[in-house]
Amino acid sequence: MQTEATLAQSDVSELDLVKRCQAGDTEAFDKLVTRYRTRVFGMIYNMVHSEQDAWDLAQDSFLKAWKSIGRFRGQSSFYTWIYRIVMNVTIDWLRKKQVKGGGSEFDDAIQLTEIDPASKTVPRTEALPHETMERDEIRARIEKAIAQLSPEQRAVILMKEIEDMQYHEIAEALGCSIGTVMSRLFYARKKLQNLLRDVYENV
Amino acid sequence: MKTFEEKWTAWLDDQLSGHELSEFEASLPDKAAAETEKAEARKLRELLKRELSAQPLTNEEFFSHQLREKITQKSRELPRAVAGQTATSRWWTIPRLLWAGSASLAVFLVFTVAVIHEKNPAEESQYLTQILNARVDPIVSPNATVAIFEVKQDRVTVLWTEGLQSLPADYAAK
Numbered sequence: 378m379q380t381e382a383t384l385a386q387s388d389v390s391e392l393d394l395v396k397r398c399q400a401g402d403t404e405a406f407d408k409l410v411t412r413y414r415t416r417v418f419g420m421i422y423n424m425v426h427s428e429q430d431a432w433d434l435a436q437d438s439f440l441k442a443w444k445s446i447g448r449f450r451g452q453s454s455f456y457t458w459i460y461r462i463v464m465n466v467t468i469d470w471l472r473k474k475q476v477k478g479g480g481s482e483f484d485d486a487i488q489l490t491e492i493d494p495a496s497k498t499v500p501r502t503e504a505l506p507h508e509t510m511e512r513d514e515i516r517a518r519i520e521k522a523i524a525q526l527s528p529e530q531r532a533v534i535l536m537k538e539i540e541d542m543q544y545h546e547i548a549e550a551l552g553c554s555i556g557t558v559m560s561r562l563f564y565a566r567k568k569l570q571n572l573l574r575d576v577y578e579n580v
Numbered sequence: 581m582k583t584f585e586e587k588w589t590a591w592l593d594d595q596l597s598g599h600e601l602s603e604f605e606a607s608l609p610d611k612a613a614a615e616t617e618k619a620e621a622r623k624l625r626e627l628l629k630r631e632l633s634a635q636p637l638t639n640e641e642f643f644s645h646q647l648r649e650k651i652t653q654k655s656r657e658l659p660r661a662v663a664g665q666t667a668t669s670r671w672w673t674i675p676r677l678l679w680a681g682s683a684s685l686a687v688f689l690v691f692t693v694a695v696i697h698e699k700n701p702a703e704e705s706q707y708l709t710q711i712l713n714a715r716v717d718p719i720v721s722p723n724a725t726v727a728i729f730e731v732k733q734d735r736v737t738v739l740w741t742e743g744l745q746s747l748p749a750d751y752a753a754k
Contacts, residue, residue, distance in 0.1 A: 436646060516631050
């Protein structure tokens with residue numbers, strides 16, 4: 378856990394990096410990318426449930442951040458600012474995919490049975506311990522449940538429960554009010570509780 | 581004024597305190613059921629945190645490398661695009677715009693004058709001639725024609741007739 382002093386120090390250096398980026402320093406931007414790439418990728422992956430798509434969307438998000446870094450005024454943290462870009466890119470992508478897929482994408486995208494048995498990416502079940510299999514099943518259940526939420530509900534639940542972000546930070550990242558964030562959290566939690574009750578009760 | 585959903589969410593996340601907390605808890609119809617749901621929400625949070633937070637980014641360095649490549653490519657494209665825009669906009673300087681505007685106005689005036697002249701050619705002419713061809717009574721003179729030439733300036737009118745057998749007393753050119 379970061380102390381206030383280290384937090385302040387990292388904030389100062391982050392602001393310094395941002396200023397260097399605004400002056401066109403790509404190395405400074407590279408450092409910011411290194412700092413956030415794993416979290417950004419993980420966040421997007423949990424929303425789209427595809428490694429390749431998450432990779433591409435994370436690349437797009439950072440590229441947009443580089444292009445618009447001149448407009449960053451430091452009124453919010455860089456972390457909140459980059460999350461706003463990430464959320465815009467990812468929610469737009471999910472909406473377009475939903476429209477193209479006729480709305481069924483959220484419910485049925487995660488089908489483990491659709492994986493080609495000959496594919497190299499398929500885990501070799503005979504070599505995996507029972508616990509790992511069980512964990513894979515749990516993860517698949519969670520992903521399938523999250524896939525049934527709207528893009529905005531996914532965003533709030535992941536930012537709150539995984540990233541531990543405050544209501545106002547989520548609101549800033551999504552460009553909506555705190556009340557809207559709390560309301561979306563309410564419905565997202567209710568839905569996930571209904572879908573995953575047997576999972577969290579038995580784990 | 582907070583809605584029930586907002587208060588419930590804040591209560592689950594332990595964000596209510598003091599008077600707001602006691603007021604909300606007093607408003608709950610079944611506090612035991614609410615506490616159970618709060619415990620469930622915590623279990624859900626723990627489950628999500630445990631299962632979803634460990635999604636690693638493989639090939640981290642390649643990720644950064646690919647991004648650097650894209651940024652370099654975009655940076656190369658940008659000056660070219662800006663240069664193209666500058667070249668286009670440089671042609672329309674203010675003196676050129678003024679010159680083009682004046683030339684357009686002159687051309688417009690020339691055409692306007694020409695069109696007015698075309699519409700009233702008689703006023704420019706010294707002799708305004710009005711020719712009327714009319715047939716006189718077809719029973720008396722079946723092949724007769726009559727023409728009138730008029731010069732307004734000289735107040736002269738010439739009546740020209742052809743093929744008349746006789747001129748009726750009550751004749752009038754029509």
